[in-house]
Amino acid sequence: MSNSRAPQELNPRSGGTRRDPVARGSYRRLSVEERRAQLITAALGLFAHSAPEDISLDDVAAAAEVSRPLVYRYFPGGKQQLYEAALRSAADELELCFAVPRTGPLTHRLAAALDRYLAFVDEHDAGFSALLQGGSVVETSRTGAIVDEVRRAAADQILTHLQVPEPGPRLRMMVRTWITAVEAASLIWLDEGKRPPVDELRDWLVDHFVAMLTATSASDEQTARVTRAALAMELPDGAAGRLARAVLPVVSDAAHLL
Incomplete structure (x- = not known):
């Protein structure tokens, strides 16, 4: 034949x-x-x-x-x-970044997920913005939907790590806001010539998550319960402990507000 x-x-x-x-x-x-x-x-x-x-x-x-x-x-x-x-292929890869094993302290999992995510950003370099953030003449409603799907999938993965099957609006908004901050920080990092070093960027983004989670706990009981459970798994020499020790001297200067 x-x-x-x-x-x-x-x-x-x-x-x-x-x-x-x-x-x-x-x-x-x-x-x-x-x-x-x-x-x-x-x-x-x-x-x-x-x-x-x-x-x-x-x-x-x-x-x-x-x-x-x-x-x-x-x-x-x-x-x-x-x-x-x-774009669909890249989105599939990015969606897997936050699918890390659900064991150990939350900050360890976030760091592992960010290592994957930032490695993708680093590898794709200057094309990251055009590929995943829009602004291209070939952008359409379909490409926008693919990018938004990545964001939602990342948020769902984070909520899974937090063991929250039915998140309230404040907790979900907090997680989705953090995902947006990760994207923005990644773009700024590229624009700044990949400075600071990627491990410093990763740790800074983990600190942001802990800070946002804690701040949201002040006005949302569901988030407060999640925060207590997450912090109970943290180690004294881990990311959350390091952040607490660094922040306490700063907030102690505002003791007159208490």
């Missing part, structure tokens, strides 16, 4: 075998799923360091070492469809 229908073997212009030496030299028969994944990976590598509008399908084809018509064969919607597929 002829294999002339295999998309990676045909030159769509002539109907014959592709003659491009680069593509022929790197050719390996891939399944539909493998070829699609290859193109998405190539696109992600380009989108990671440049805005999507600055990347052409020719760029993607060259990065994947295939022909431009082959890219269209798998993504007939052109760059917009490929961008959405790449």
